[in-house]
Amino acid sequence: MPDGDTPGGTLWDLADAERAAAAVLPAAVRDFVAGGSGRERSRDGNQRAFDRLHVVPRVLRDVSGCSARSTLLGRPVRMPVAVAPVAYQRLLHPEGERATARAARAAGVPFTVATLSSVPVEEVTAVGGTVWFQLYWLRERRRTLDLVRRAEDAGCAALMVTVDVPWMGRRLRDARNGFALPAGVRAAHLGGGASSAHRPSAGSAVAAHTAETFSPAVTWSDLEALRAATRLPLLVKGVLAPEDAARAAGLGADAVVVSNHGGRQLDGAVPAVDALPGVAEAVGASGTPCEVLVDGGVRGGADVLAALALGASGVLVGRPPAWGLAAAGEAGVRRVLDLLADEVRDALGLAGCARVAQARELRTVRVP
Template identity: 70%
Template sequence: MTAESAQCLTDFERAAASVLPADVRDFVAGGSGAELTLDANRAALDRVFLVPRMLRDVSHCTTRTTLLGRPVPMPVAIAPVAYQRLVSPDGELAAARAAKEAGVPFTVSMLSSVPVEEITALGGTVWFQLYWLRDSAQTLRLAHRAEEAGCEALVLTVDVPWMGRRLRDVRNRFTLPGHVRAAHLEARSTAHQRQAGDSALAVHTGQAFSSSVTWESVAALREQTRLPLVLKGILAPADAVRAAESGVDAIVVSNHGGRQLDGAAPSIDALAELAPALPASCEILLDSGIRSGTDVLKALALGASGVLVGRPVIWGVAAAGEAGARRVLDLLGAELRDALGLSGCGSVPAARQLRAYQKR
């Protein structure tokens, strides 16, 4: 399949599945436990229905908006995804180039297989994702490194005190190959050492990540950076309100793509519940399960400012490199414009006034 022949994001899912090694395919696709939340993310998005408005002039329909105060051509950012050199030799560089071309933010994972400096050197808007490490000083050093490299926001992921039990990886005894490493951590780690009855990545993150990250950690990071601060992994309205009170600039409503607590609420359901509780000063982004421009519109109608997209971009890179990731983003933009116009919305702000209901 060529990038140009793909007509929807799931075309890339099938193409990526046909070229990736089985264990890497499972690492990208899999969730935790019985994968109930992984499946529920899609099912919940499919239960959201929109009420389009008629007799509105949509001849000048635009997807342009802002994210974290910066103009973007559509309300989409690339989610942080670890170890992208598992799917392509260029890894994160392919996706970051595509993001720059599309004009959307690219989020560098702390577990990126390419250093942040190489990614920011490409230009474009770059955000940096952090996990809180057992060595909190190292966490803050990474935040400063990202700031010095030219990143424009920090995204602290708060739903991983340790890695969820991902049975596909456990059964595969998943291990990083020698040419792939966490570029911001040690050169070689337990992630490269096959473990008896476990995923090497789970063992590695269990050793590296702190399970005692708290709101005090958020406050410490807020004090140490001038960059916009985003908390990723929020599902409860009370946590969303506290995040806003803590001075964060945005939250990402996310269940980590179904890869952490199995049985956690679908992200779109959580969004509908918590969005009314947040002040306008705190942006809301949605992550987990976005597969089309119509999904983006549903998120906007339920209160999000935009969305993060992860797996589809990785499918694009796996199937066709930078051109594949670029086609994924082009399709999302075209689909969103189509959905906006057909719903009677000429702009993203108009979409946020659209009525949506969740069929049970």
């Protein structure tokens, strides 16, 4: 198959990847990835918020050597982008997280392996490249710390703790579909074979499984203990309030990820990019070195440029690589990330920025 082609046609932008994935995925799996919680106001609001953002470009600047290269958590990246954690990727392709990690390595960006990965972290880090581990706080503290040690031993470069999921939001698409994991897909880090996530029921079996597994009692003292328990760089994901971001920075977080979980938790939560300026300001005022990333609704290079202009060090992308994986496996993810790299460089240059750092000097305008 020629580069960029999938069974659904040639991918020219990230939206094409979603359309190509829709052509091959079962409807319930497509809904599992695409859906948000409740009326999906926050899911849809993330993209609408980016659509309202316009950047004021600068002119008469030498951009002949324009480059999107940057750093995240002190490591060089081809563009200021990381692949966000997405659960159960073997639902989308037999190779699952292995294929996505290989594509991220080839693209020169970090890949985040999820607690609910369908491939063990050791197999993901064996691929090479920069791998971050996303952590949910489990009901059994010992099991949570065991996951931290496991990520460290596997060679992960950072730990990303997700703090906005005391339980899974009411994802109505999954509930209406009675969504359950097929027999060949499991949470590789949680042990055993079949679980409640595999048992068809009235509602979402995956939601029932996470309610049994995740702790709703996590507090700032747990985050402080986690910071003390690992020497890995620590990202705190799921922050929207500036006060929470400043407190996380004060407790030693190396980065906060401004996120409403792709619109999959509190329906009606503020779009992540709308919360970004306040978080960036609060973290900057804290006087503590801490990067600010954002996810949710990033669908192209212009969105990355806008996020940089609003104070982000970089962005995470989740659904677009997942759609690429479904459409054409590793090649599909590589195509998505290569497209995004081209778009980021294009946006930088056309805005008069030869380097990523210059994008943070741009002004933005919000339109109704």
